[in-house]
Amino acid sequence: MLKRPAFHIDLKTCTGCKTCMVACKDKHDLPEGVKWRRVTEYSGGNWVRQTDGTFAQDVFGYYMSISCNHCEDPICVRSCPTTAMHKDECGIVKVDHAKCVGCRYCEMACPYRAPQFNPQIGMMTKCDFCEDFQLQGKAPACVAACPCRSLTFGEYDELKARFGEATTVAPLPEPTITQPSLVVTPGRTAKAAHSDRGRIRNPEEL
Amino acid sequence: MNTAEWPLAVFTLVVQMAAGMMVLSELARMRAGAAAKRLFAGRDIVCFALGAVGMLISLAHLGNPLHSPFTIFHLGQSWLSREVLCTGLFVATLAVLVAVRVFPPLTRTIPFLARLVPLITVLSCLAGLATVYAMARVYMLVTVPAWNSPSTLLNFFGAAFLLGSLGIGLLASVNWTVSVPADEKGPGNWVIATILLGLALGLGLKFAEIPFDLLAGAQHNARGESILTILSDIGMPVFALRLVLPVLASALFLRVLIPAFKRDGNGLSAPLAVFALFFGMAGEFLGRLIFYSTHILMGL
Ligand code: SF4
Ligand code: SF4
Numbered sequence: 391m392l393k394r395p396a397f398h399i400d401l402k403t404c405t406g407c408k409t410c411m412v413a414c415k416d417k418h419d420l421p422e423g424v425k426w427r428r429v430t431e432y433s434g435g436n437w438v439r440q441t442d443g444t445f446a447q448d449v450f451g452y453y454m455s456i457s458c459n460h461c462e463d464p465i466c467v468r469s470c471p472t473t474a475m476h477k478d479e480c481g482i483v484k485v486d487h488a489k490c491v492g493c494r495y496c497e498m499a500c501p502y503r504a505p506q507f508n509p510q511i512g513m514m515t516k517c518d519f520c521e522d523f524q525l526q527g528k529a530p531a532c533v534a535a536c537p538c539r540s541l542t543f544g545e546y547d548e549l550k551a552r553f554g555e556a557t558t559v560a561p562l563p564e565p566t567i568t569q570p571s572l573v574v575t576p577g578r579t580a581k582a583a584h585s586d587r588g589r590i591r592n593p594e595e596l
Numbered sequence: 597m598n599t600a601e602w603p604l605a606v607f608t609l610v611v612q613m614a615a616g617m618m619v620l621s622e623l624a625r626m627r628a629g630a631a632a633k634r635l636f637a638g639r640d641i642v643c644f645a646l647g648a649v650g651m652l653i654s655l656a657h658l659g660n661p662l663h664s665p666f667t668i669f670h671l672g673q674s675w676l677s678r679e680v681l682c683t684g685l686f687v688a689t690l691a692v693l694v695a696v697r698v699f700p701p702l703t704r705t706i707p708f709l710a711r712l713v714p715l716i717t718v719l720s721c722l723a724g725l726a727t728v729y730a731m732a733r734v735y736m737l738v739t740v741p742a743w744n745s746p747s748t749l750l751n752f753f754g755a756a757f758l759l760g761s762l763g764i765g766l767l768a769s770v771n772w773t774v775s776v777p778a779d780e781k782g783p784g785n786w787v788i789a790t791i792l793l794g795l796a797l798g799l800g801l802k803f804a805e806i807p808f809d810l811l812a813g814a815q816h817n818a819r820g821e822s823i824l825t826i827l828s829d830i831g832m833p834v835f836a837l838r839l840v841l842p843v844l845a846s847a848l849f850l851r852v853l854i855p856a857f858k859r860d861g862n863g864l865s866a867p868l869a870v871f872a873l874f875f876g877m878a879g880e881f882l883g884r885l886i887f888y889s890t891h892i893l894m895g896l
Binding site: 454491 | 657658659660661663664666667668669670673674675676677680734737738740780818819820891893894895896
């Protein structure tokens, strides 16, 4: 098992096909409305006046596939009143259903919207990094399903060494809040985390 | 508007009201002595009922209420755990006060209990204030900038003093109407002055909150949600009603308090006080639902 399990997302190659979302839902048999992995469509742009007085457009758009980042300083764990939300010895942030009271406070606090309430059981659920697959030496369902090979998983430090650290891409929040185990390869049009240039266009899907 | 959070709106408001009632009535009692005691008869039962009903209603918000005993497991880090503990202590101290009043033989069986009543009352007031503080801190999340500001503290303490003064004013006027003989001297102006002070403080805190809300108003997240967009979705008439109701409640309440003040505390009008509390509670309930609607999460 990994010590600090992390995901890498390559924004250059992700086409926003959402196969990862579907594979996750299928593998974990998630009910309607519960999405452990979500693909955000982020876009913006406008007409920009050039020095010669003409106008050109700077329209951009890219996709961001995010599940839980199994953060180093997870705000969900800090907030949870029951300690049901915890980080296990393998670095996976999990919900202990023997304790979860279904208060949804973790959901209220996580800026990645990773905790997903399951009304059928009245408790919180979330990405478990496909722990069972990992034990069998297999990749998480989302990583295995991605047709563009945009998702990778592995040890955080190794992913960082391989792909470089760039987790401050809009619309991700400031990484100092939770220290996510996430490595992002930005695309050509990626905007900085605090950028006000774009908007999330598919909130209903997230 | 986020009406799904009605159990949390009711829970926070009634517990805040109970805390405000306890603190204001104790302040009044410290100056007015025995006169205040009769006017505040039944206070512990009313506050206990508010706290207990609030806690029960809060269970409706939980997906799995059977696990609620675990909610005090994370006192070291979670403000929600601290809120649960403070509320529990507040209601527990009120339960002891009620037990002493309802079963006087209790103090004969356990004599030191009677001597402890003043201390338990002070503890109850402190637990009430701590509960209001912890409640506000629950929502001051670093990932929700609109809530992570002094406005949440002003909002919650404002509600405690506004509803607390209306609540204790109603109790005093009912007790005055029901049990004080017409020829008896009024409760003295200390009681009325303290209730008035509570009302002014509550309303003042509520209006002090507005600049902070305006400052946060234009900030939006990556989804384009801001306090302004949410208010425009809710509709300006609802927001205007939310602002008008506490002012209306306060104006009605002044109609109860000012004439009585002029008569050195005589003749608190109960029917008017009922309307004042009704309008005050309606305004705060609407305000709390609007508050829950402004959960503007940063990030995704
Ligand atoms: S992404 Fe959210 S739910 Fe996952 S560990 Fe980080 S704070 Fe917790
Ligand atoms: S919903 Fe469950 S996991 Fe989330 S904060 Fe509440 S008790 Fe913790």
